[in-house]
Amino acid sequence: MPRLTLLFWQLMVAVVALSLWQFFATVPVFGRMLLPPFFFSTPVDVASQIYKWFATGVIWKHLMITLWESVLAFVIGSVGGVLVGFWFARQPRVAAVFDPYVKMMNALPRVVLAPIFALWLGLGIWSKVALGVTLVFFIVFFNVYQGVKEVSTTVLDNGRMLGMSERQLTRHVYWPSALSWMFSSLHTAVGFAVVGAVVGEYLGSAAGLGYLIQQAEGVFDVGAVFAGMFVLSAFVILIDFGVTLVERRLLVWRPAPVARD
Amino acid sequence: MADTAEPVAVALDNATVAFRVAGDRVYTAVERASLSVAHGEFVAIVGPTGCGKSTLLNVAAGLLKPAAGAVRIFDQPLTGLNRDAGYLFQADALFPWKTAIDNVAIGLEIKGAPRAMALERAQGWLTSVGLGAFGNRYPHMLSGGQRKRVGLAQVLIRDPKILLMDEPFGPLDAQTRQIMGNLLLELWTADRKAVLFVTHDLEEAIALADRVVIMSAGPGARIIGDWKVALPRPRDISEVRMEKQFHELHREIWSVLKDEVMKGYAQSSLAAEAS
Ligand SMILES: Nc1ncnc2c1ncn2[C@@H]1O[C@H](COP(=O)(O)OP(=O)(O)OP(=O)(O)O)[C@@H](O)[C@H]1O
Ligand SMILES: [Mg+2]
Numbered sequence: 001m002p003r004l005t006l007l008f009w010q011l012m013v014a015v016v017a018l019s020l021w022q023f024f025a026t027v028p029v030f031g032r033m034l035l036p037p038f039f040f041s042t043p044v045d046v047a048s049q050i051y052k053w054f055a056t057g058v059i060w061k062h063l064m065i066t067l068w069e070s071v072l073a074f075v076i077g078s079v080g081g082v083l084v085g086f087w088f089a090r091q092p093r094v095a096a097v098f099d100p101y102v103k104m105m106n107a108l109p110r111v112v113l114a115p116i117f118a119l120w121l122g123l124g125i126w127s128k129v130a131l132g133v134t135l136v137f138f139i140v141f142f143n144v145y146q147g148v149k150e151v152s153t154t155v156l157d158n159g160r161m162l163g164m165s166e167r168q169l170t171r172h173v174y175w176p177s178a179l180s181w182m183f184s185s186l187h188t189a190v191g192f193a194v195v196g197a198v199v200g201e202y203l204g205s206a207a208g209l210g211y212l213i214q215q216a217e218g219v220f221d222v223g224a225v226f227a228g229m230f231v232l233s234a235f236v237i238l239i240d241f242g243v244t245l246v247e248r249r250l251l252v253w254r255p256a257p258v259a260r261d
Numbered sequence: 262m263a264d265t266a267e268p269v270a271v272a273l274d275n276a277t278v279a280f281r282v283a284g285d286r287v288y289t290a291v292e293r294a295s296l297s298v299a300h301g302e303f304v305a306i307v308g309p310t311g312c313g314k315s316t317l318l319n320v321a322a323g324l325l326k327p328a329a330g331a332v333r334i335f336d337q338p339l340t341g342l343n344r345d346a347g348y349l350f351q352a353d354a355l356f357p358w359k360t361a362i363d364n365v366a367i368g369l370e371i372k373g374a375p376r377a378m379a380l381e382r383a384q385g386w387l388t389s390v391g392l393g394a395f396g397n398r399y400p401h402m403l404s405g406g407q408r409k410r411v412g413l414a415q416v417l418i419r420d421p422k423i424l425l426m427d428e429p430f431g432p433l434d435a436q437t438r439q440i441m442g443n444l445l446l447e448l449w450t451a452d453r454k455a456v457l458f459v460t461h462d463l464e465e466a467i468a469l470a471d472r473v474v475i476m477s478a479g480p481g482a483r484i485i486g487d488w489k490v491a492l493p494r495p496r497d498i499s500e501v502r503m504e505k506q507f508h509e510l511h512r513e514i515w516s517v518l519k520d521e522v523m524k525g526y527a528q529s530s531l532a533a534e535a536s
Binding site: 152154155159161162163164165172176180252254 | 322342344347348357358367372400401415419
């Protein structure tokens with residue numbers, strides 16, 4: 001499909017969905033409102049709420065906080081995941097010792113940690129960052145671990161035959177392979193960094209998109225809840241787009257990135 | 262067989278290689294194989310598929326330790342990797358995250374050569390394998406044959422004394438095979454290395470080599486024949502095939518090889534049925 005046609009149909013889906021929503025929320029069908037505005041709000045209300053947030057500028061503070069938390073969670077989690085993943089893959093004995101604990105920690109639903117982090121780190125940004133880190137870390141960790149483990153033995157033998165020392169193998173073979181796997185998990189990792197931040201805010205904070213949504217729910221302002229969700233989605237799409245750009249630059253050597261999570 | 266005057270570059274003495282397969286079962290791929298390549302000699306190994314040709318090269322490279330028997334490189338017992346050898350693998354072995362030119366230059370860079378110089382030499386090698394204009398492509402943007410040629414440049418830039426080549430022209434079409442064959446001979450004539458060249462193409466083996474060695478079908482494959490190729494050098498791959506001597510030698514070797522190929526085929530289809 002040509003790009004413009006595609007864009008047209010993509011827009012049509014939004015237009016139809018929003019029109020149906022607006023219609024059933026404002027026009028009674030057989031004397032009954034199918035989508036009572038109290039529970040479902042209306043697209044117009046949601047849009048005006050979003051407009052108000054941006055016009056008054058209150059949204060920026062919350063956006064920046066959420067962005068900052070996500071970025072910190074992403075960076076700390078990724079760096080930790082890369083280092084530990086690399087270390088474990090190159091030291092099978094260490095990996096074997098820690099294996100059950102890694103599995104245990106990964107199996108734990110991370111949301112239950114949120115109150116503990118709030119207790120330890122307070123209601124500021126760091127408890128949210130910590131929650132995001134626990135999510136991002138494991139994704140990156142497993143991918144890097146896998147990436148180092150699954151280097152083609154032929155490529156490895158080739159490196160050895162070309163005279164590479166262990167250090168040179170690390171630099172020219174293990175490292176690029178690990179990074180490529182890390183990048184294939186980047187989209188998922190960024191998504192989880194945002195999830196960590198928003199869920200953390202939702203469960204207890206004084207700022208951020210999660211906080212905004214939670215406040216709106218507290219007063220049954222469904223319009224603002226939806227508005228928060230839309231802003232959040234747009235926010236994630238923008239970040240994801242940025243990740244795609246970085247990925248394209250760094251993974252030029254690959255035929256087509258294979259997504260893994 | 263080995264010339265006493267020349268040092269023996271590679272000598273396998275009754276090498277036996279066994280693999281552990283599925284639990285406790287052991288598959289003896291190669292049994293008591295003896296083979297020697299003199300300095301500057303071009304030896305081709307031909308044998309049915311799955312007989313253990315790559316296995317032998319891995320042993321000569323030091324990547325695989327034989328269960329029994331000895332490996333000597335320039336009269337020294339081989340321990341660890343064979344540092345004198347350049348190995349062109351049967352499978353894809355280029356670094357996928359490096360461009361063609363970086364793949365070639367790496368052999369010098371890890372020895373500590375300055376990058377600019379390594380790149381310049383790499384460009385020279387790429388040009389001699391006919392890929393001068395493909396330096397900035399990544400391996401996935403090259404055809405199978407082009408990748409083999411980059412691999413050849415990658416190995417040759419290090420100037421190894423021994424060249425181990427595992428079906429290097431496997432994925433090439435007939436014309437390119439001849440061009441590459443002539444190129445290889447040209448490079449080899451300029452700077453005689455000991456070459457151990459694996460191929461499944463008997464004609465190619467005769468056209469290129471000083472000696473053709475035939476392996477029997479596995480399991481327990483061994484060397485069952487060793488022919489000197491007395492065709493004069495320099496040779497042209499396509500012209501040498503017209504000579505009477507070539508045909509006689511071909512017929513002679515093929516009469517031995519044919520039976521092994523049939524055996525090898527029967528065995529692998531049996532194994533396929535069993536599993
Ligand atoms: N790692 C391994 N584990 C078990 N069996 C192996 C292993 N490597 C090779 N073999 C077996 O050893 C035999 C010889 O393998 P090898 O790769 O040397 O064959 P080849 O002569 O190079 O074949 P081809 O011409 O198809 O490349 C085969 O039967 C193969 O199945
Ligand atoms: Mg092989």
